[in-house]
Amino acid sequence: MAQAITRVSAPPPVRSEPKIKLPWPLSIYQTAVGKKWVMGLTGVALLGFIVVHMIGNLHLYEGPLEIHEYAETLRDLGTKLLPRTWLLWIMRIGLIIAFALHIHSAYSLSRMSIAADQRYPGGRNYIAANFASRTMRWTGPIIGLYLFYHLADLTWGWFNPDFVRGDPYHNVSESLSSIPVAILYIVANTALAVHIFHGTWSMFQSLGVNSPRYNHLRRYLAAGLAGIILVGNLSFPIFVQAGVIDDDGRSIVEELQHGAAEEEDH
Amino acid sequence: MSAEINLTLKVWRQAGPNAEGRFVTYEANGISTDASFLEMLDIVNERLIEAGEEPIVFESDCREGICGTCGLMINGQAHGPQKGTATCQLHMRSFSDGDHIVIEPWRATSFPVLRDLAVDRRAMDAIIGAGGYISVNTGAAADANLTPVPKETADTAFDAAACIGCGACVAACPNSAAQLFTAAKVQHLNLLPQGQAERWARTEAMVETMEAFFGSCTNHGECEEACPKEIPIDFIAWTNRDYIKAKVKNRKLVG
Numbered sequence: 001m002a003q004a005i006t007r008v009s010a011p012p013p014v015r016s017e018p019k020i021k022l023p024w025p026l027s028i029y030q031t032a033v034g035k036k037w038v039m040g041l042t043g044v045a046l047l048g049f050i051v052v053h054m055i056g057n058l059h060l061y062e063g064p065l066e067i068h069e070y071a072e073t074l075r076d077l078g079t080k081l082l083p084r085t086w087l088l089w090i091m092r093i094g095l096i097i098a099f100a101l102h103i104h105s106a107y108s109l110s111r112m113s114i115a116a117d118q119r120y121p122g123g124r125n126y127i128a129a130n131f132a133s134r135t136m137r138w139t140g141p142i143i144g145l146y147l148f149y150h151l152a153d154l155t156w157g158w159f160n161p162d163f164v165r166g167d168p169y170h171n172v173s174e175s176l177s178s179i180p181v182a183i184l185y186i187v188a189n190t191a192l193a194v195h196i197f198h199g200t201w202s203m204f205q206s207l208g209v210n211s212p213r214y215n216h217l218r219r220y221l222a223a224g225l226a227g228i229i230l231v232g233n234l235s236f237p238i239f240v241q242a243g244v245i246d247d248d249g250r251s252i253v254e255e256l257q258h259g260a261a262e263e264e265d266h
Numbered sequence: 267m268s269a270e271i272n273l274t275l276k277v278w279r280q281a282g283p284n285a286e287g288r289f290v291t292y293e294a295n296g297i298s299t300d301a302s303f304l305e306m307l308d309i310v311n312e313r314l315i316e317a318g319e320e321p322i323v324f325e326s327d328c329r330e331g332i333c334g335t336c337g338l339m340i341n342g343q344a345h346g347p348q349k350g351t352a353t354c355q356l357h358m359r360s361f362s363d364g365d366h367i368v369i370e371p372w373r374a375t376s377f378p379v380l381r382d383l384a385v386d387r388r389a390m391d392a393i394i395g396a397g398g399y400i401s402v403n404t405g406a407a408a409d410a411n412l413t414p415v416p417k418e419t420a421d422t423a424f425d426a427a428a429c430i431g432c433g434a435c436v437a438a439c440p441n442s443a444a445q446l447f448t449a450a451k452v453q454h455l456n457l458l459p460q461g462q463a464e465r466w467a468r469t470e471a472m473v474e475t476m477e478a479f480f481g482s483c484t485n486h487g488e489c490e491e492a493c494p495k496e497i498p499i500d501f502i503a504w505t506n507r508d509y510i511k512a513k514v515k516n517r518k519l520v521g
């Protein structure tokens with residue numbers, strides 16, 4: 001086959017060979033189709049997290065104690081096999097790796113496409129490309145920046161003066177009752193749903209999961225998942241603003257801990 | 267019923283590969299609606315020659331939609347507004363009197379403009395050269411039907427083989443990816459028994475040659491819409507699958 005390549009003269013390649021050829025299977029990641037494959041797989045993992053995270057957050061509607069207990073249950077996962085919070089940390093590390101690979105593959109594939117593409121000065125018509133598919137390179141960074149804010153706000157408590165560690169109900173109601181923060185959450189979660197709408201469909205193509213028998217279902221799945229995530233995630237800022245999720249600035253967890261400490265004193 | 271229409275054309279003129287290009291406006295009056303798009307350009311060129319100007323350079327060969335030589339970006343759409351039609355099969359009845367038509371060459375870094383509307387598509391030849399064939403010992407022709415092929419498989423392989431290699435998929439792609447072309451050329455052989463011996467080597471070589479020249483597919487689906495042969499993007503998914511298999515399989519065990 002090499003004989004044929006040398007006979008064809010062509011314009012200079014847009015993409016140069018990688019300087020260091022990594023050993024198999026890492027070499028798969030050095031190819032564009034391999035990167036798309038990694039992007040699809042990490043997308044599945046991240047999507048799974050987003051769905052579970054949204055469903056878990058619905059415990060907010062049960063009450064402050066229930067969501068606190070849910071959070072404690074997550075920390076207790078696998079305690080019969082491993083020390084407490086270890087399984088949670090294993091999953092977190094997995095997510096961090098998936099997130100990093102998702103971003104790195106997106107970044108390097110975008111660079112490759114930008115190098116290969118030339119604009120049409122006369123303008124061009126899009127027929128099949130939709131808003132979601134064309135804004136992936138915008139919704140992605142929006143989600144990344146939002147994720148940083150989200151962690152700093154509700155996990156680390158940097159931006160929340162009333163932050164109480166381990167009381168999600170209190171922190172969510174304190175943070176999202178600010179109108180700019182609620183707007184930020186609504187915008188970012190809309191971007192997330194748009195990203196998921198194209199990502200879910202695209203993932204099947206990238207991973208080569210394609211059969212005429214169920215191909216038509218892929219769009220429905222994408223729209224359904226994006227819709228569920230959108231409705232679920234937007235409900236939190238909206239219901240905090242509406243006063244449905246509100247603890248009047250009292251932290252039940254703090255009171256519980258005080259109560260437990262007082263009992264110990266007695 | 268044939269009628270005559272008057273058009274205003276905005277055509278990309280570029281004297282050579284390194285020359286600065288620009289749009290030039292031409293009035294194309296009295297064009298028959300029975301003329302094909304390329305015949306319309308022929309008429310414009312004859313008038314340009316008569317006026318002592320340089321004619322517009324564009325490529326064409328068979329003019330019956332099977333060779334893949336022609337291909338123009340017409341009003342921002344590869345091969346123009348009619349679905350499943352190459353530029354040569356697009357007729358002026360698709361346009362109305364007084365229309366403004368913007369005509370540009372295919373644009374991609376690996377499709378450098380040679381002159382006016384003609385681009386260099388040798389990058390696609392390089393992809394074919396990397397494995398778009400089967401190796402057989404030539405000799406006496408084998409009996410017909412010696413190798414059984416299920417009808418459905420033959421149909422699907424034929425859908426892929428309909429690719430004429432015009433480059434509209436690259437032109438229409440916002441990433442300038444050549445996934446649809448490559449996938450069609452990979453799959454029409456990978457689907458058939460004759461293509462099995464070189465299946466994994468072919469997929470690997472053709473995909474990697476493609477990646478050297480073109481962008482990365484983000485599954486917009488523009489290529490499928492632009493394709494004059496309406497080749498579906500399902501072939502892209504199957505090629506992605508074959509590529510990963512090619513990377514993972516032990517060739518000594520699977521041939």
